[in-house]
Amino acid sequence: MKEFAYVRAGSVEEATSAYASHTGARYLAGGTNLVDLMKLGVEAPAALIDVTRLPLDTVEELPGGALRVGAMVRNSDLAAHPLVRDRYPALSQAVFAGASGQLRNAATTGGNLLQRTRCPYFQDLSKPCNKREPGSGCGARDGVHRDHAVLGHSAHCIATHPSDMAVALTALDGRVELAGPEGARSVAAADFHRLPGDRPEQDTEIRPGELVTGVVLPAATAGLPSAYRKARDRASYAFALASVAVVLRLEDGVVGHAGVAFGALAHRPWRARRAEEALLGAAPTRAAFEHAADLELDAAQPLRDNAYKVPLARNLAVDVLSRLTDTALTGRAS
Amino acid sequence: MGNLQHHSRTTLRVNGKPHTLTVDHRRVLLDLLREDLGLTGAKKGCDHGQCGACTVLVDGRRVNSCLLFAVALDGCEVTTVEGLFGDGEEPHPLQRAFLERDAFQCGYCTPGQICSAAGVLAEAAAGHPSHVTDPVAPSGEPVPLDREEIRERLSGNLCRCGAYPRIAEAVEDVIP
Ligand SMILES: Cc1cc2nc3c(=O)[nH]c(=O)nc-3n(C[C@H](O)[C@H](O)[C@H](O)COP(=O)(O)OP(=O)(O)OC[C@H]3O[C@@H](n4cnc5c(N)ncnc54)[C@H](O)[C@@H]3O)c2cc1C
Ligand code: SF4
Ligand code: FES
Ligand code: FES
Numbered sequence A: 001m002k003e004f005a006y007v008r009a010g011s012v013e014e015a016t017s018a019y020a021s022h023t024g025a026r027y028l029a030g031g032t033n034l035v036d037l038m039k040l041g042v043e044a045p046a047a048l049i050d051v052t053r054l055p056l057d058t059v060e061e062l063p064g065g066a067l068r069v070g071a072m073v074r075n076s077d078l079a080a081h082p083l084v085r086d087r088y089p090a091l092s093q094a095v096f097a098g099a100s101g102q103l104r105n106a107a108t109t110g111g112n113l114l115q116r117t118r119c120p121y122f123q124d125l126s127k128p129c130n131k132r133e134p135g136s137g138c139g140a141r142d143g144v145h146r147d148h149a150v151l152g153h154s155a156h157c158i159a160t161h162p163s164d165m166a167v168a169l170t171a172l173d174g175r176v177e178l179a180g181p182e183g184a185r186s187v188a189a190a191d192f193h194r195l196p197g198d199r200p201e202q203d204t205e206i207r208p209g210e211l212v213t214g215v216v217l218p219a220a221t222a223g224l225p226s227a228y229r230k231a232r233d234r235a236s237y238a239f240a241l242a243s244v245a246v247v248l249r250l251e252d253g254v255v256g257h258a259g260v261a262f263g264a265l266a267h268r269p270w271r272a273r274r275a276e277e278a279l280l281g282a283a284p285t286r287a288a289f290e291h292a293a294d295l296e297l298d299a300a301q302p303l304r305d306n307a308y309k310v311p312l313a314r315n316l317a318v319d320v321l322s323r324l325t326d327t328a329l330t331g332r333a334s
Numbered sequence B: 001m002g003n004l005q006h007h008s009r010t011t012l013r014v015n016g017k018p019h020t021l022t023v024d025h026r027r028v029l030l031d032l033l034r035e036d037l038g039l040t041g042a043k044k045g046c047d048h049g050q051c052g053a054c055t056v057l058v059d060g061r062r063v064n065s066c067l068l069f070a071v072a073l074d075g076c077e078v079t080t081v082e083g084l085f086g087d088g089e090e091p092h093p094l095q096r097a098f099l100e101r102d103a104f105q106c107g108y109c110t111p112g113q114i115c116s117a118a119g120v121l122a123e124a125a126a127g128h129p130s131h132v133t134d135p136v137a138p139s140g141e142p143v144p145l146d147r148e149e150i151r152e153r154l155s156g157n158l159c160r161c162g163a164y165p166r167i168a169e170a171v172e173d174v175i176p
Helices: A012-021 A034-040 A075-080 A082-087 A089-096 A101-106 A109-113 A165-171 A273-279 A286-297 A309-330 B029-036 B093-101 B110-125 B147-153 B164-174
Strands: A005-008 A025-028 A047-050 A059-061 A067-070 A175-180 A183-188 A211-217 A226-231 A242-251 A254-263 B007-014 B017-024 B055-058 B061-064 B077-079
Touching: A012 A025, A012 A047, A012 A175, A012 A211, A059 A082, A067 A082, A075 A082, A075 A089, A075 A101, A075 A109, A082 A089, A089 A165, A089 A226, A089 A242, A101 B061, A101 B110, A109 A165, A109 A211, A165 A226, A165 A242, A165 A254, A226 A309, A242 A309, A254 A273, A254 A286, A254 A309, A273 A286, A286 A309, B017 B029, B029 B055, B055 B110, B061 B110, B093 B110, B093 B164, B110 B147, B110 B164, B147 B164
Parallel strands: A005 A047, A025 A047, B007 B077
Antiparallel strands: A059 A067, A067 A211, A175 A183, A175 A211, A226 A242, A242 A254, B007 B017, B055 B061, B055 B077
């Protein structure tokens, strides 16, 4: 590992200005991804700006019923928070479905959003990878790609984004709040991560030096039935092969609102807008759910070894939509 | 521009005693404990956050010490498996239960399992649910730990010898 300078920031302004005054700086949060990548040589920052002591470690209710989660709230505290569990169950479930107890205790909300892909070629300096080294090629496309994308991939990169949390935030219409040299702004969670296109090195819409300060969950999806389901190779402690987060509201016996997002299928959490449109106004039947999922996944372009993800994701979506319908109709979880 | 120093004075309280060291910023907590303080209880399994052998408690919460830069922990309280033993002659109830249940073979994963289990007990008592907790369980109340809960909550601690059934039994023995 290369030597690096270390700065502990006490405020957002201190953090962003320390970042600006150090070439090759990176923000350090829980470190569960960044330290790993530094050990692998994938990251070699000249300076770490430690943001873990910033006063962004609370979950607060906003006027109007939205909820703001600070960027430094640890994943375990986010998932266990009573307001998150009661109002946005899909978010709590998604976080508890990821990583391990130890990792969730260290990992932060901001770091979780900005974790890098688990593509093994990205993590191996001896292999070509356009995301790590633009122009070097993509080792995964003709190599080992069972875990890779089936939607929205490009000739340059077929990686998936590994976060469970981000998938739930996307379905729940969450927003990501940012502070940077040009001031504060916020971006819809669904638009925060990018598709790879010809710039796979850029995972998200974040600008150089910008700091994630928090995420906001809207009042509109608070308290609606929502759930997250993840398929993986083991019952615990494994990244998703496919996952889905769903938020559902029934009105007069038909679907009044549906938020559906898939995980582990693309370079970003995949907001299933076509499925949502098909569901709106439809009777909540299994046939309607199958039709909606098929419409969305029609766009899939599986690779040699990952076609299994398409029916897997479809079945997950149909299952979660069916279970949430039972919840909505009976008022309790099935 | 900028501060080009690569070392910092850092103070950690480890098992109740303060230690002030000049640390290379690259030093992770696991290496500091083992190499600088001679506390070899926490083990290096994978060095990448995947196995749990390096688990210790920082400010009472279980974490992987291989992924934490020591400099970032200035002022924190660290408890290792040695510290769980406490001042007296008495082992921690978890340490006793692991012995009584013979919950290990080679023993390499054991310090991490024990520190992790200590964290699990505190988390469940504080009302943290898990992936297998019934979603309708009331928020904030202590979560009862059955076998399934223990297995899920300890899934970040791998045991190459496969001593899992006895590890789960040992943890069950100390559930209040
Ligand atoms: C063995 C293992 C298994 C895992 N399994 C899962 C899983 O099943 N599901 C899952 O979702 N995740 C999983 N993870 C990943 C884990 O969730 C992430 O590593 C973690 O969420 C990252 O958060 P952090 O605070 O530690 O980020 P860090 O490692 O500190 O930072 C990650 C990146 O984000 C940047 N950054 C951090 N905070 C900010 C901020 N506020 N503003 C701007 N930039 C910032 C850093 O500069 C860095 O580039 C696993 C990790 C490991 C090691
Ligand atoms: S899929 Fe993306 S991250 Fe993986 S090797 Fe190809 S370019 Fe790199
Ligand atoms: S050595 Fe830290 S998790 Fe394996
Ligand atoms: S007892 Fe050998 S690794 Fe667990």
